[in-house]
Amino acid sequence: MEHTSTYLTPEIKLSCYEDKLFKTEVTFEHHMLIWFISGETKIVQAEASYLFKAGDIFLIPRNQLATIINYPKDGLPHKTVVMHLSAERLKEFYANLEGVHKASPTPKIHRFTHHPLLESCLASLIPYFEMKQPFPANIASLKITEAISILRAIDQEIDGVLANFEEPGKIDLVSFMEKNYMFNMPIEKFGYLTGRSLTTFKRDFKKAFHTTPQKWLTQKRLELAHYQFAEKKKNPVEVYFEVGFENLSHFSYAFKKQFGYPPTALLEQRTRR
Structure with missing residues (x-):
C-alpha cells in the first residue's frame, strides 16, 4: 500500500493513499477536521454510517470509535487535508472567550460539505505543502484559529464538542x-x-x-x-x-x-x- 503523509506541523498534514483500499479502526486522540480533495471514505460508527467524497468537509470528535475505510476514486488517489484540533490548542482558544454556551456534546460527525469559508481556509494550505522551507509556526497557529472560528460561526452545536475537555468517565x-x-x-x-x-x-x-x-x-x-x-x-x-x-x-x-x-x-x- 502506497501511503504518504506530508506534515506542515504535527497538527496539519496532507494525506494520500494510492492503493485500492485502506481500513483502520480508531479512536482519535484529537478532533479531526478533514477536507476531501479526491477519493472516498466510508466511516462506520455504532449508530450511523457516513460516506464522504471529493469536496466534503467534516469534523470527527475525539474519543469516538469508528471504522475508517479509504478508497481511491475515479482514477484519483484518496487525498485529504487533515487538521488536528488538540485539547491544548482549544483550551488556549477558549481561554480568551467569555460566556461560551457549552451545550452537551454530541458524538455525531459534523458535516460541512462545500462550505465556502472552510473550503477556502483549508485550500489555502495546499501551496505550503510544496514549500521546501519549514512552515512558519505563527501562520499555522493563525490557520488553526481561523478554522475554529469558522466552525463556531457556522455550527451552533460545535462549542459543545470543542470546548468539552472531560476524559471518559466510568459508564455502563x-x-x-x-x-x-x-x-x-x-x-x-x-x-x-x-x-x-x-x-x-x-x-x-x-x-x-x-x-x-x-x-x-x-x-x-x-x-x-x-x-x-x-x-x-x-x-x-x-x-x-x-x-x-x-x-x-x-x-x-x-x-x-x-x-x-x-x-x-x-x-x-x-x-x-
Missing part, C-alpha cells in the same frame, strides 16, 4: 460493549473508553458476560456477520471489514469454526433460490 460496560463490539480495538482502549483500567475492565466484563472479552467479541462479530449475509444479502468482502476482522481468510476460518460452514455456503444457498 454492558450497554457500551453491546453497541461497540464490532470495532477491532485493543482491550485497553475499551477499558479507557468505559472509564476503567485494564484489570478493572476484565474483572467487570467477566462478571457481566461470564466469559473473556476476546471470546465474547469474536462470537458477537461472527453473529453480526451471519445476519448481514442471511438477512441483508451482503457479500463476505463487504462484511468482514465492518464486523472487526483484519483479513478475509481469518474471517472465513473463524466463521466456519463457529457455524460449521463457510460464508460462501450462504451465498450458494441464495443463488439456488
